[in-house]
Amino acid sequence: MATRRPAVPQPETTGSTLGVTDLRVSVAHGQTAVRDVSFDIAPGESVGLVGESGSGKTLTCRAVLGLLPGGVRVEAGRVELGEGPTAVELTGAGRRTWNQVRGTRLAAVFQDPASYLNPSLTIGHQVDEQLRVRGGLARAEARTRTLELLLEVGIHDAATVYHQYPFQLSGGMLQRVLIAIAVSLNPDLLIADEATTALDTVVQAEILDLVGRLRRSHRLSLLLVTHDLAVVAESCDRVLVMYGGEIVESGPTEQVLNDPQHPYTQALMRVASIGDWSRRTLETIAGQPPAPGEELPGCRFAPRCPLAAAECTAAPVPVVELGDQRAARCVKVAVPA
Template sequence: MPESAAGPAEVLLKVDGLRITVGGERTEAVRGVSFEVRRGEAVGIVGESGSGKTLACRSVLGVLAPGCAVSGGTIDFDGTSLVGLPRRGWEQLRGTRIAAVFQDPASYLNPSYPVGHQLAEQLRVKHGRARRDARADAVRLLAAMGLHDPERVYRQYPHQLSGGMLQRVVLAIAVSGDPELLIADEATTALDVTIQAEVLELLAGLRAERGLAVIAVSHDLAVIAEFCDRVLVFYAGELVEAGPTQAVLHAPRHPYTEALLRVASVGSWERRSLAVIDGQPPHVGAELPGCRFADRCAFATQQCRTRPVALTEQPDGRSVRCRRVDELALSGAGAATAAGAAS
């Protein structure tokens, strides 16, 4: 946790009014999203598939797929504007100050080279290490990622390593340049649960030691709950709720957050009731006059459907996009144990 006596850390990344279009000018998949990440802070993004969470992350990395483009808003990384940044500018940021890990580590490594070479190459090319130093540093980094017998791992090819080992290698490459911001997009989703726990512990250690800020995207609320200081809830391209993780998950204020919590695995092993959210989210880019969640919301009124709803700052420091935020009493994760988690 990035707690310091000096109060909140300085803002590292500031995204303001971000809009991203996909497959043509008209289809807006991210619709005016704003958030900040402070130095050393872990911010989680949750939402269903198609909610725009991955697009938002990719725009911060400058790796939007062809056909996708930032159509509005600003992204500021420590004083540098990332929207429209030329290639040379990206080269100085990506892989050094901003790094990323994704769900499928195997597809980010070259299958024809030993993994250690790929890590050492990064150290040589990006960070100017001499060949021999790069090798020694690479082995030490692999060891620091908790890899058993790093000398041997150094010489192994991607196909010889398990998913958890590959994800550690990719993490080693990501943190090799001592980045300030790490984007982890479903980075532990494909891992076995015991390995996921180890990788999350590794990430927590990296944060503590290096003051690394992390944006973690996951569909698994429990992973976010464990790892992140703050959480952003995306729905159909918009931010619907944001705030401190424990507060949001234990006392959600947007009906969608409540619905997500109801269907999520909450780590309770009693036979849980399998709740569902009825209906489907609106099509990507659909233009609706009112709240985008209204059709699936149990609390929606006529007004909700006809007039747009703004994201409003709440007195408790959270932001909620709901017209009825002050009237609704919503329940969070594990109301029974809420007392134990109120911290």
């Protein structure tokens, strides 16, 4: 059985911070790497996106952020930030639109913080720059706000760190700085793509606690990308399980982790770092996930699935709605009466 920390206050479920509909991303030569991905995130909600390396998690996030690498493009679908009169369609958006929403309504934190900070500029200068250029603050106002942000993300000696350079800080401290920059202009949505993967266990827990506090204080929506189900169990209201470029299962975190319906989710649970270790040995999932762009008939997990039958590869497998916000992409899932 999966375990979780005490639940955070439930988010308001009215409205949508992010809506992704039938997203399809292609790589070189038109090969499809992400196919028919749909999900939404409510205001203040935390959603986990999990799966093995190569499952399409990062491509999905970079499509939402408009940061796909060269040769990769959104082939179909919609990505909409917000709804109603303030909604912004991000699919095919131009530079002006991206400049208006990145940092202000949409922010991101990635895995290696040192790669996203300028080694030749002080920490204070880099946080100030966001506040002055994007936030319109005067120099003195920006400095005051920067010190407040550094304290807010748990950097206690903020006045000293303000004048230091990235090489003088640890990985955990640098990640806190990036989070400070990300939330500095109170965005609606924060995307954290493997933001704690390179950190040790203690620092990882501290960063996750920090993100949880910021969610509540800033009323942030969060899309947390990870391969670690234990992180999702502690931090997310809902979970999306991704395999081979498709979402194969989704639903409230406790329900999905305690009663997984898709064979891939069940396999992930058997190899996950959560549960009762005294009653089982470490397992692996046999075989390899499909390469990005590789086309397979029917279920993309079928070549590795112990339950696979002829019907699994006969035709594309649709998503089965299971009720209570749950869904799974499997022919063997029982359809509710």
